[in-house]
Amino acid sequence: MRIVVLTGAGISEESGVATFRGAGGLWEGHRVEDVATPEAFDLDPETVQRFYDTRRRAVATVSPNAAHHALARLERAPGIDLLVVTQNIDDLHERAGTRQLVHMHGELRRARCLACGGQPEWTGDLVDRPPCPVCGQRMLRPDVVWFGEMPYELDRIEEAVEACDMFASVGTSGVVYPAAGYAAMAKAFGARTMELNLVPTDAPLPFDEVREGPATVVVPSWVD
């Protein structure tokens, strides 16, 4: 059985990583446009670098939870061909053991060089303008996808979504495209579609089934 699981910030919430929207959200104190666009970075790179440096440090102190582990188990189950497509820039899926994984909005643990295009692994801060290990220029930014930029590996994702037998959306508000369109795409191609979310998204729903609850409860109970 071919399965695609799309994950969002909600899957990492119980690990202690803030979600973006809603009460207590990561962006409650920041306007999205202040930190998550290339224009904001051009205007005030230091604020944006600090924002991501803070998140990179925070993610290093947290661990994958039962939902990440359940998806890693699902990948290893006989007869299952699973692709996890995450919008998250943390590395909790891979730390739980998931191997078939796409980070469509990039990764905190990589930087991207605006001079040479290199994408070096990165664990430290970027605010102090360290040199790129590939070309030596001080032009590194976080390797994440901001509004107006093209998400990663879209061809691979769309191929998997169109071919899957089941599509599950876990812990995402479904407001950011193109990810927000994948459930409807999967359904149009004949897949069974599910949403697993603490607070299910509003109608009209492209989902055949909705399981409401925290990811650490609903994901293991779906997988096992």
Ligand code: BJW
């Ligand atoms: C729990 C839980 C628990 C909580 N258990 N659940 C008009 C129409 C269509 C598109 C556009 C449009 N105008 C502009 C666009 C394009 C734009 C877009 O979508 N804008 C919308 C806002 C309208 N998109 C883009 O620009 C994208 N690029 C693009 O479109 O390129 C062109 C293109 C053309 C053709 C084809 C394909 C592409 C790029 C989008 C980049 C998004 N980047 C960010 C930042 C990444 C770096 C970073 O992390 O800082 O990605 S924005 C932010 O939102 C981040 C997230 O990945 C993304 C989604 O958020 P997510 O994960 O859903 O989090 P929340 O907080 O919103 O929701 C949390 C959910 O968890 C909630 O549902 C809770 O209930 C739940 N939850 N606790 C289970 N314990």
